[in-house]
Amino acid sequence: MSSTAPDGQVVADAAREDTPPNHPGRRRRRTGRAKAEARLGWMLAGPAFVIMLAVTVYPIVQAFFDSLFSYRLTDPDAREFVGLGNYGVVLSDVQFWISMLVTVFITVVTVLLELILGFALAMVMHRAIRQLRGALRTAILIPYGIITVVSAFAWFYAFDINSGYVNNWLSWIPGFNENLNWFAGTGTSLFVIIASEVWKTTPFISLLLLAGLAQVSGDYEEAAKVDGAKPWQVLRRVILPNMKAAIMVAVLFRALDAFRIFDNIFIMTGGANNTRALSLLAYNTSIGRLEIGMGSAISVLLFLCVIGIAIGTVKGFKVDLTRTGGQ
Known part of the structure; x- marks a missing residue:
C-alpha cells in the first residue's frame, strides 16, 4: 500500500511508526484507547454498579433520616423531629x-x-x-x-x-x-x-x-x-x-x-x-x-x-x- 501512496503519505506513515512512546502523537492515541477501554468497562460493570449503589445508598439515607428524629421502637407514636440533637447527645x-x-x-x-x-x-x-x-x-x-x-x-x-x-x-x-x-x-x-x-x-x-x-x-x-x-x-x-x-x-x-x-x-x-x-x-x-x-x-x-x-x-x-x- 505504501508503494502506491503519495510520497507525503509514505513519509507520514513512517514518521508515525518511528514516533517515540512519549511523543504527543502517541500519547493522544494511547489516551483514545484508554477512553475506549474505560467506556467498555463502564458498559460491562455499569448494571451491577447501579444495583449495588441502590442497595447501599438506601440504608444510608434511611439511617440519616432516622437519626434526625427522637424515635423509640416501643413508642412509635411519640416520634419527634430533633434535627441534629441526637448527634449532640x-x-x-x-x-x-x-x-x-x-x-x-x-x-x-x-x-x-x-x-x-x-x-x-x-x-x-x-x-x-x-x-x-x-x-x-x-x-x-x-x-x-x-x-x-x-x-x-x-x-x-x-x-x-x-x-x-x-x-x-x-x-x-x-x-x-x-x-x-x-x-x-x-x-x-x-x-x-x-x-x-x-x-x-x-x-x-x-x-x-x-x-x-x-x-x-x-x-x-x-x-x-x-x-x-x-x-x-x-x-x-x-x-x-x-x-x-x-x-x-x-x-x-x-x-x-x-x-x-x-x-x-x-x-x-x-x-x-x-x-x-x-x-x-x-x-x-x-x-x-x-x-x-x-x-x-x-x-x-x-x-x-x-x-x-x-x-x-x-x-x-x-x-x-x-x-x-x-x-
Whole structure:
C-alpha cells in the first residue's frame, strides 16, 4: 500500500511508526484507547454498579433520616423531629468516645500486626520452590476460610477459664496464674480479640502482598545486589517502593474491615470491661434499647469515620493508580 501512496503519505506513515512512546502523537492515541477501554468497562460493570449503589445508598439515607428524629421502637407514636440533637447527645457521651478509642486501638494494632506477619508469609510463599507454593497457599488460607462467628467461638472456648485449654498450655511459664480469667480485664480481653482477628485475616493480607511482590521485577533486586546493597536495603529501596499500591490496598481493605469489628467482641465479651466498639455500641442502642434515632446517629458517625479512613489512606499513600495500571 505504501508503494502506491503519495510520497507525503509514505513519509507520514513512517514518521508515525518511528514516533517515540512519549511523543504527543502517541500519547493522544494511547489516551483514545484508554477512553475506549474505560467506556467498555463502564458498559460491562455499569448494571451491577447501579444495583449495588441502590442497595447501599438506601440504608444510608434511611439511617440519616432516622437519626434526625427522637424515635423509640416501643413508642412509635411519640416520634419527634430533633434535627441534629441526637448527634449532640452522642458526641457528648463519654461511652461513645471510649468506644471510639477501643475501635481505633483495635484497628491500628491489628492492621500493623497483619501487615508485618502478612508480608513475612508473602515472602515465604514468593521465595518457596514451585512444588510447595500450592500447598503453602492452601495451608495459609485455612484460617481465612473459617466463618468469623465460628472462629470467635473457637477462640472464646480456648481462653475461657472453665472450658479453655490455653491456661494449661501456659502453666509452665514461671509466674503465670493457671486460674487467669482472660475475659475479666480490659487488657487481656483486648489481647484475645486482637489475636483472633490477626489469626483469621492475616492470610488475606498475605495474598494481597503476594500479588504486589509478583509485580517487583527480579532484575531490580539483582541490580541492587550487584551494587552492594544489603538485604534490608533491597527491601527498603527496591521491594517496598515497587509494591506500594498493593500495600495501600491491603491497608485500606483491612482498616475499613477492622474499624467495623463486631462479631469477635459480641461473642467474647459482649462489650464488657470497656471492650465495646462503635459497631457494638450502635447495635446495643438500636436493638438492645430500641432507640432507633440514637442508634442511627451512631451508625452515621461510624459511616463517616469509615469514609474518612478511606480518603486518608488513599491520600496518605499518594499512589498514582493510573500509572500503576500501565496507562
